[in-house]
Amino acid sequence: MEETSLNLTRTLIASRIGLLVREQDDTLLRKMVAERVRALNLSSTEQYCQFLGSDADIRRERKELTTLLSTGETYFFRDREQHVLLQDVILPELLERRKAERSLRIWCAACSSGEEAYSLPILLDELMTDQSRWNIFIIGTDINQDFIEKARQGIYTEWSFRGMSDARRQRYFHPHKNTWVLDGAIRNRVTFRAGDLVADEFPDYASGLYGMDLSLCRNMFIYMEPHIVFRIADKFTETLNEGGILVTGHGELYAHHLGKLRTRVFPASIVYQKGATPFALPAPVQVFETPHAAPIKPAAAKPATRKTNAAEASPPAVVATGKETAVTEMEMAWQYANQGQRDKAAKVCGEIIAKNPLIAEAHYLLALLAQERGEFTEVKSLLKKVIYLDPSFIAAYLDLGDLYAREGDDARAGKMRATARDLLQTLPGDSQVKFYGVSTVNAVLQYIEHLLSIRH
Secondary structure: OOHHHHHHHHHHHHHHHOEOOOHHHHHHHHHHHHHHHHHOOOOOHHHHHHHHHOOOOOHHHHHHHHHHHOOOOOOOOOOHHHHHHHHHHHHHHHHHHOOOOOEEEEEEOOOOOOHHHHHHHHHHHHHOOOOOOOEEEEEEEEOOHHHHHHHHHOEEOHHHHOOOOHHHHHHHEEEEOOEEEEOHHHHOOEEEEEOOOOOOOOOEOOOOEOOEEEEEEOOOHHHEOHHHHHHHHHHHHHHEEEEEEEEEOOOOOOOOOOOOEEEEEOOOOEEEEEOOOOOOOOOOOOOOOOOOOOOOOHHHOOOOOOOOOHHHOOOOOOOOOOOHHHHHHHHHHHHHHHOOOHHHHHHHHHHHHHHOOOOHHHHHHHHHHHHHOOOHHHHHHHHHHHHHHOOOOHHHHHHHHHHHHHOOOHHHHHHHHHHHHHHHOOOOOOOEOOOOOOOEHHHHHHHHHHHHHOOO
């Protein structure tokens, strides 16, 4: 396949299918396209590109390409730390919140062959002494109908149990020849349906995909283009109840639009909680003359809430201008961002910087706005500028670390996160971290340590 055809195919797959094909995946892409040309009885790669660019219904092609490009890798209790978080914190919290209605609704999206979906009723069985008076609905969906059929059978080989203890396996499965069969009582608690997160509309009342208290979609967004992640994240939000929680793979929603989702940081993971109430602006704070002035102690200023996108971030304390008007202007910029008026927010930031280019917060908001546009080179440049202007800007180090990790640069990601850790260690452990809501310094430190420990 010629380079021109290869690049065109990659572009069409990104725009029409929504799948991310990186340049390092060129060998896989060539093999995949050749396979699809044969399967569709086409004569050439050029004809396949014409098909992708046409008005034809490409839902089936999305399914085929998703199957070819993604691994389908799954097993019971995949990512032990997140399942401990579910069992010890999230599920008990949701059960307490829903105890008056005695109702709990859970969606496991991109569930593959069902292991991760079935892990949920096992956790609930261990948490609840009596489920008979509760209405618990658990649904697993995947674009691959073959995976769904396998999930419904509930029959698994040894490979699916590398994240499960022998005690759990003996309790919830019984051996049959060279496989293990899931107990019928657990299997019957999960409904499986085929579903296309890109093409389907949500909420979907006919399929029961609405009013969710907990949704899980892990290790799927890494295969998607940013504009598709934007759309799917909004769909998940619309299916969640107020206060409902979305769990993704580590860092998968970094630099993506979060809408009404609020970030919650735990030592083992970040999760996202739906909340429609806008965050209040912080109280006015002291204004310093230089960009490198000593930071305000967390206990002395009301912290803003942690955000990874401009539209949902509350304005933090303003540092680095001699004028009181700069505080008001910066608050105005954040207000515009909160309201979704990103062009106005960027314009105000530009006006602030024109008056005084040393205001780190203005550059940081511009970085968040660039994240939402998917302009990651610009994001990187702006975050570096923020750190240059304010070497104690913890959120900028963490965001830059996430960006490097997204690019596969573990060395630089680790360096940024280690610097953030060193800065956090100078703060009181029970204080709140600017941009991280109610999460304490100790909790964020533990989360950073977890990220550093899983580096490859």
